[in-house]
């Protein structure tokens with residue numbers, strides 16, 4: 001089968017730049033792609049790279065799109081190299097979207113079940129690093145969020161621990177808080193954070209659950225994180241360490257059995273991701289790459305099907321972008 005292929009690069013400036021231990025992220029760049037079959041059926045996909053997580057970068061994704069012919073075959077979609085995981089996700093999502101919505105299941109076996117209802121999910125909202133978290137959470141709580149993720153490893157650890165204690169005393173009971181260090185802590189700081197989280201449980205005046213500490217150490221410190229996961233009650237989630245399917249499989253094979261943060265937008269083939277999750281039954285938390293609704297829809301379909309233990313998905317829409325998304329997408333095309 002052949003499809004007419006079109007693509008449009010985009011840039012979207014964050015309303016509030018995202019500060020993590022990786023640095024300050026001002027603008028989300030990506031590519032929207034469209035496949036049209038010879039009966040007029042259309043499939044949309046999105047390529048939303050995060051190169052500092054290990055995916056290709058925008059330029060590499062654009063170069064890949066530019067070298068493709070106007071008409072592409074199934075084989076092209078399913079032979080995109082593993083060095084281009086965001087492209088794998090974008091093209092394959094468009095393929096499944098085309099087949100599942102208009103033309104039945106693909107001839108490549110069962111497509112990811114696109115009919116599942118994302119409304120069955122609960123969502124986690126992102127809190128900004130530092131003191132701002134003490135203000136921002138309230139509006140999000142009023143918006144219905146009960147799980148929050150706060151960026152740490154950005155300011156000095158003593159300052160963040162001070163803010164953390166105030167946050168723990170302020171957040172309503174039954175709130176779940178995730179801490180995401182983006183690999184920015186030292187081994188000593190990681191121990192201090194995990195020890196502090198464990199000891200929070202012993203404070204009967206607080207009824208806050210620290211759901212997990214995400215990527216406390218850098219990707220090259222897997223063995224230390226595996227050791228830490230056996231030393232504290234507070235769970236550890238790997239994110240940057242499992243950013244691509246290859247890394248996900250490698251960490252599982254090296255014995256990781258705690259939480260895996262999965263960003264479908266940069267992990268690679270949704271078909272292969274689905275096979276891995278169904279086979280290995282990993283404890284997955286699905287996470288956004290700040291994509292548009294075009295990338296978010298297939299990502300959430302995977303989350304509905306593959307999430308276990310009812311963990312909230314990291315797709316809380318904190319109004320990261322100014323423009324109204326649907327209008328912006330229509331103007332793009």
Ligand SMILES: O=C(O)CCC(=O)C1=CC=C[C@@H](O)[C@@H]1C(=O)O
Pocket residue numbers: 018020050124125126149180182239286287288289290313314315
């Ligand atoms: O997972 C979430 O709760 C929201 C998404 C999120 O936190 C991230 C998305 C993309 C890049 C990162 O800065 C960040 C993360 O580290 O998980």
Ligand SMILES: [Mg+2]
Pocket residue numbers: 180182214215239240261
């Ligand atoms: Mg993370």
